[in-house]
Amino acid sequence: MKKGLFTLMAAAAFALVAAATQAAPVHADETWAPxxxxxxxxxxxxxxxxxxxxxxxxxxxxxxxxxxxxxxxxxxxxxxxxxxxxxxxxxxxxxxxxxxxxxxxxxxxxxxxxxxxxxxxxxxxxxxxxxxxxxxxxxxxxxxxxxxxxxxxxxxxxxxxxxxxxxxSAQITAAQDEVNTLSGITSANKDKDGYSDKQLNNAVAGMKSQMASQSNNGSQTLSQNQIGNIVDSQLKDNQLAGVINNNQRTQIINLLVKIQNSGALKSSDFKAQAQKLMSSIQDSAKNLFSKLKGLDTQENRNLLQKIWDGIVSFFSQIVAWVQGLFN
Known part of the structure; x- marks a missing residue:
């Protein structure tokens, strides 16, 4: 009886150890020599x-x-x-x-x-x-x-x-596609007013973070339309919506589809690392990003609306004057 009880206890202990091992797999050291x-x-x-x-x-x-x-x-x-x-x-x-x-x-x-x-x-x-x-x-x-x-x-x-x-390897391939895409866009927009490589890379890091959130860390697949909406949102936030042309926008969307397909979003660290990257890019160019954020205030939006209302009113008056000539 005792022998049977001992065997049962040993088996239970072994099962607990095995379960613990599966729950906490051994990882390589977090750091290593340079x-x-x-x-x-x-x-x-x-x-x-x-x-x-x-x-x-x-x-x-x-x-x-x-x-x-x-x-x-x-x-x-x-x-x-x-x-x-x-x-x-x-x-x-x-x-x-x-x-x-x-x-x-x-x-x-x-x-x-x-x-x-x-x-x-x-x-x-x-x-x-x-x-x-x-x-x-x-x-x-x-x-x-x-x-x-x-x-x-x-x-x-x-x-x-x-x-x-x-x-x-799939992520490395997507990363190299990313280098080619972003360096190409930066080269095409060199010296263009309203564009900087930091804006683009901050926007792309934001796109990655947003994709990780909306896909529940890669557990759900985002459609190309959903990714397009994320791209538009981040381009707008970084004041690039009127700078990046349609072809470049498509290149970015296709790139993000490749990144999603590579499995990159499934990493538990991906979103946090993307957010740290955004913060670091913004900290490295505080004047630039402060200025960009300043452009997107409610006061400026109200000013633009007033200007547009004035333009509409001006042309409405001209139309009314012309119509009055024939009445």
Missing amino acids: VATLGVSLTADQKTGTLNTLENAANVTNPSELTVNGNTLVKYLNPAGSTFTANSGVWSSALVQKTSSGGINVTIVNYNGTNNITTITADQYRNAALTAGVTNANIYITSAVRIDGSGALAGVYAAFAQNGQTLN
Whole structure:
């Protein structure tokens, strides 16, 4: 009898342990030692200069090193349509510090006093990292030669994989589509009144947060029409509704559909990281966003309404005067 009771108790204990294990799966450490991802094409002097530049910016010494080569680009970037080969050169480099909080922060560091990253902005890197599944990381990027900066982004993904946190390939592909889309829109609107890359990236981060909310963290699929409404709302909030053309709006909608299909919204951290990204972008350009918010006050809306009422009244009087000539 005692033996049977002991067996029953042991089985119950085993079941409890198994249930607890399933309820709280083991995760990789939240943080890991800094990693410097260095382009394979750097000369010995450029490699030393790049490493020193990144270490000084991040205030770290002796990070582990990871070489980014053509195969790295092929693995992470070609699925989104890039045409890199195993022989492709890589110069842009990154230093990745995984943190336990603070969101995603990216600093593009000048190399010998010059910003050599020609295409991807810091906020575009941040939005791409968010889509790819990166959480809570300080990322420093530089290049010894003028280059678009794709190699550094591939290096960030490789750094996470090296530390046991392999990112979802579908999300990485969506992230690269995002870089291409946002950098293209920024390039097309360069020097255009009422446009800035910060406005666009803040709007896109807001779209992601809103999508996560409306889809219950990816448990429901949003229709293209619902996503379009979210896009319009965020463009309006960032004073971009009259700046982004219909083609660019469609590009953004298609991008967000890809992000939804990649599974990015299902991460429990996605919404919080998107909101932190928005707050950080706004904090980095307080004057800009204060001005934008000031444009959308009730007082200004009332002023615009008064102007419109005046225009309508003016033309109504002209119409009435013309009609009076024939009466």
